[in-house]
Each structure stands twice: as C-alpha cells, then as structure tokens.
Amino acid sequence: MTAIEYFEVECTEPLGGEYYKQITIDVLLDHNLLRVIHKLHIFIDPKVPVFVAVGMLKKITSLVRVRDFANVNPLEGKMILVISDETYLAPMLKIFWQRFGKDHVEQPDRFTVILYDVAVDPKEIEEIVVADPSEALYKDLIYAFRCIAPEGFRVRRETYGKEKFSFISSEDTLTGSADALISEKFRLMGETP
Amino acid sequence: MILVPVTYRGGIYRHDEIVALIEDLGGYIVQKHVLAQEVVLQCFVPKDDIELIRAIAKPLAGEVTDSPLVGTEIAVVIPSLEIHHLPHPACDIAEYTRRLGAKSNMVGMARGVGKRIAAINDEERDVINEHDIAVYVLGNFEVCIEHKMPILRRGVEVPIVLCGAPDKETLQRIIDPPVDGYVGNVGRFMHRTKESDELAKLDEIIAEITLVLEKKREEIAKDPLSVSPARLMDVIKEQVPAIHEVTSPTPLTVQMAGLRVKLPYDTYAGVLKKTEIEDGITIGDVADIVPSRMRDYILVRILPFSSTNTVI
Numbered sequence: 001m002t003a004i005e006y007f008e009v010e011c012t013e014p015l016g017g018e019y020y021k022q023i024t025i026d027v028l029l030d031h032n033l034l035r036v037i038h039k040l041h042i043f044i045d046p047k048v049p050v051f052v053a054v055g056m057l058k059k060i061t062s063l064v065r066v067r068d069f070a071n072v073n074p075l076e077g078k079m080i081l082v083i084s085d086e087t088y089l090a091p092m093l094k095i096f097w098q099r100f101g102k103d104h105v106e107q108p109d110r111f112t113v114i115l116y117d118v119a120v121d122p123k124e125i126e127e128i129v130v131a132d133p134s135e136a137l138y139k140d141l142i143y144a145f146r147c148i149a150p151e152g153f154r155v156r157r158e159t160y161g162k163e164k165f166s167f168i169s170s171e172d173t174l175t176g177s178a179d180a181l182i183s184e185k186f187r188l189m190g191e192t193p
Numbered sequence: 194m195i196l197v198p199v200t201y202r203g204g205i206y207r208h209d210e211i212v213a214l215i216e217d218l219g220g221y222i223v224q225k226h227v228l229a230q231e232v233v234l235q236c237f238v239p240k241d242d243i244e245l246i247r248a249i250a251k252p253l254a255g256e257v258t259d260s261p262l263v264g265t266e267i268a269v270v271i272p273s274l275e276i277h278h279l280p281h282p283a284c285d286i287a288e289y290t291r292r293l294g295a296k297s298n299m300v301g302m303a304r305g306v307g308k309r310i311a312a313i314n315d316e317e318r319d320v321i322n323e324h325d326i327a328v329y330v331l332g333n334f335e336v337c338i339e340h341k342m343p344i345l346r347r348g349v350e351v352p353i354v355l356c357g358a359p360d361k362e363t364l365q366r367i368i369d370p371p372v373d374g375y376v377g378n379v380g381r382f383m384h385r386t387k388e389s390d391e392l393a394k395l396d397e398i399i400a401e402i403t404l405v406l407e408k409k410r411e412e413i414a415k416d417p418l419s420v421s422p423a424r425l426m427d428v429i430k431e432q433v434p435a436i437h438e439v440t441s442p443t444p445l446t447v448q449m450a451g452l453r454v455k456l457p458y459d460t461y462a463g464v465l466k467k468t469e470i471e472d473g474i475t476i477g478d479v480a481d482i483v484p485s486r487m488r489d490y491i492l493v494r495i496l497p498f499s500s501t502n503t504v505i
C-alpha cells in the first residue's frame with residue numbers, strides 16, 4: 001500500500017501507537033502526500049506529552065514555468081499564449097502585469113492571453129517561473145501533521161529543508177531537549193538531522 | 194397500557210392509514226420522515242398491538258422494528274469540533290444513534306482538548322445535563338483518558354457511556370468513580386466506519402447505550418411520571434399552534450422524562466404553563482418549565498407521581 005521506504009510509529013502505549021499508525025496513513029493518503037515522503041518516523045509519548053515526526057522527502061518536481069502549461073505563438077506586434085491548464089493562470093497574469101503593465105496584457109477568453117508590443121524574446125517568456133510547488137507542499141505537509149498530532153498539542157515547532165523535515169508538538173513549552181529528541185529520531189532512521 | 198418505542202418503515206402510499214391506526218390505538222408519533230417514496234415513523238405504540246400494526250402494514254410492504262432509542266435525546270460529547278474528531282468518529286456515532294431513533298446532539302467542547310489543559314465550562318456542563326445520556330468519545334491514550342476524564346465529567350449528572358481506544362477492561366480500571374457504560378477500541382480515527390468490524394463497534398456502542406437507558410427507564414418506572422412525554426408532545430402540538438411555525442427538524446424533542454420545546458422561553462413559557470392537558474390539569478401542574486441552555490429554548494421537566502400525586 002505505502003510507497004514509503006521506512007515508516008515507524010514509536011509509542012509508549014502500543015495500542016495507541018497502532019491507532020496513530022492508521023491515522024497517519026489515512027491523513028497522508030487523503031492529502032495525497034504519500035508520494036512525496038521517502039522515510040517517516042513518528043514518536044509519541046503521552047506522558048510527557050510530546051509528538052515528534054521526522055522524515056525524508058523524495059525529490060520534488062521542479063519549478064513550474066510558462067512553457068509547462070502554455071504555448072507561446074509570436075505574431076507581428078503581439079504574442080498569443082494558448083493555455084492548456086488553468087491552475088497557474090492567475091499567478092502568471094500577475095507576473096505579466098507587473099512586468100509589462102496592464103495595457104500590454106489582454107485575456108479575451110479563458111484559454112488565451114495576448115501580449116501586445118512586448119520587446120521580449122518568446123523563449124524568455126516561456127522560461128518565466130510562475131510557481132514553486134514545494135512551497136505549497138510545505139504548507140500541506142505541516143497541515144497534515146497538525147491533523148495527525150493529538151489535538152491538544154498546540155505548541156509546535158517545525159523545520160523543513162530540501163529533503164528532510166521535522167515536526168514536534170506538545171501542550172507544554174518545548175525545551176532544549178526537543179532538539180535532542182529530533183536528532184535521536186533521525187538517527188533511528190539512519191539519517192543525520 | 195405499556196408503550197414501546199418502535200420504528201415503522203414503509204412506502205408513502207397509504208401510510209396515512211398506519212398513522213391513523215397508531216393514533217387510534219393510543220400510540221404517539223414522535224418523528225415522521227418522508228424521504229422520496231419512503232416514510233419512516235418513529236413512534237410509541239401499545240405493546241400488545243404491535244402484531245396488529247404488523248399485520249395491517251404487511252400488504253403495504255411496511256415493517257415494524259424495535260427501536261429502543263426512540264424518544265431519547267443523546268449528547269455525543271467530543272473534546273472539540275475540529276477535524277481531529279469530525280466527521281469521524283463523532284459524526285458516525287451520532288448518525289448511527291439517529292438512525293435507530295434517538296435525537297442526537299453533538300457537544301463540542303471549547304477547551305476539551307489535550308491532557309493537562311482539558312477543561313469543561315458551565316454552559317457545556319448544563320447542556321450535557323439537559324440530555325438523557327452523554328456519550329463521551331475520547332482519544333487513543335490510556336494516560337490521557339485517565340487524566341482528563343475526571344475533569345470532563347465534573348458536574349455531569351446524566352449517565353455517561355465512555356468510548357476510547359483502550360480496551361473495555363482498561364477503561365473500567367482507570368475510571369474512578371465508574372461511569373455507566375464503557376466501549377473499548379473506539380478511539381480517534383480519520384476514516385469512515387464502513388468495514389464490518391467497525392460497524393460491529395458502532396452496534397456495540399448502541400447496545401451499551403440501550404443497556405444504560407434501560408436502567409434509567411427502570412428507575413423512572415419505580416416512580417412513574419405524571420404524564421408521558423409523548424402525550425405532552427401531542428398536547429402542545431394541538432394547543433400551541435406556534436410550534437408548527439418552527440423550522441427545526443424536531444420542534445418538540447421527546448426525552449425520557451421531559452421535552453425540549455424549541456420556542457423562545459420569554460414569550461411561550463407562560464403559555465405552556467397554562468396549557469391544559471385534561472380535566473383542568475395544566476402542564477404547569479405536572480412539570481417544571483425552565484429555560485434551556487441551548488439557544489432560548491424551553492425545557493419541560495415532567496415531575497414524578499410522588500411529587501404531584503397525579504397521573505394522567
């Protein structure tokens with residue numbers, strides 16, 4: 001079922017741990033996040049209380065550029081962009097407005113954008129970066145772990161890098177030992193924090 | 194005449210005959226749902242006449258089933274109304290009890306989450322106490338349940354059924370003083386209950402609720418109510434026309450020993466008090482009419498025979 005190479009839930013109460021394993025799988029599946037996680041280790045101690053999740057991420061798809069969802073057709077005095085996927089249309093228009101001004105950008109229908117009198121190479125337009133999906137991924141991942149973590153654990157700290165992340169939460173103030181705990185869990189996965 | 198709670202399910206064609214029959218036999222219809230071509234009646238009927246209703250319903254393809262939860266109002270108490278508990282498992286449990294005839298309300302606490310920080314406030318406590326029974330749906334850890342349950346039940350006087358992930362024996366061991374019912378292996382989960390073992394768990398919760406309610410019914414039977422709540426419902430329906438203007442699904446919610454009337458207290462408490470049931474006896478004579486903590490509703494608490502010396 002899971003595409004995760006390593007997945008452990010460590011808990012001081014074995015039965016509670018089993019339930020949390022199921023919750024984790026359900027939530028990650030619901031948020032479509034199983035495909036981006038490579039390794040995951042969760043540690044819960046309700047006595048302290050503390051919830052820790054550390055993991056490694058798979059390589060995330062690169063940046064979204066104009067060429068990924070639009071065809072740029074240069075004509076005399078104008079450039080017609082034929083859009084195939086509307087998802088990134090809004091951020092793209094925002095970038096065009098900022099760069100060329102609203103006078104030079106027109107959108108006659110949902111799937112067409114026309115740029116008038118723009119002194120830029122069509123290739124350059126194609127290469128404009130519109131969005132970075134990893135930013136959204138970070139938000140999704142943290143939201144998912146907020147759902148997984150026991151609800152009262154509202155004091156939390158999360159870190160997120162290119163290929164690893166950590167999430168720790170508790171009801172009480174997080175002390176210095178939190179960092180040591182995170183490092184320990186990374187080591188259990190065979191990774192360095 | 195002993196009235197028993199049952200559910201009638203049948204087609205909409207000629208269902209008015211069943212309605213008339215139940216009323217003629219001296220029964221009461223607590224709730225009526227019309228869903229496309231189907232009618233569901235939740236009602237109290239005389240025990241001896243169930244077979245008669247079955248016989249008359251047979252040509253109409255209607256069926257009569259026992260519904261021990263008809264005429265009860267259940268509070269499903271959860272630590273909060275966040276995604277952690279909703280829609281699963283809290284809604285699943287509330288919906289399941291509703292299918293079996295109960296009127297269930299969800300009580301999501303403002304600060305019921307966590308272990309050390311869990312708390313209950315006076316409004317939540319009072320709202321829970323307005324129900325016949327409270328089903329507490331707690332989480333997955335023994336330590337947490339042990340720690341927070343004494344806080345969450347503070348001041349709650351109605352019977353409690355506790356659901357949690359530890360097994361039943363563990364729950365029984367950690368809760369002191371004991372509550373009325375326990376259902377183990379139902380903790381927090383994030384998927385819909387549709388596997389057979391999960392549905393069996395829901396059935397177990399219903400069985401436990403039924404058991405606790407039976408005990409409460411026996412208690413009430415020792416000192417019977419001055420008037421049956423279902424009858425009072427009929428009286429109010431007939432004599433207080435404003436109740437027909439209320440758009441809520443159950444304008445009159447029947448409880449085991451009372452009634453929730455979904456009309457504003459200030460305007461209608463006096464009207465209800467003076468409403469005559471029979472032979473000059475008014476509702477005010479046999480029941481306490483108090484404001485409910487739920488919106489501005491009215492709560493009618495029927496007094497037992499011992500304090501009124503009348504049974505009608």
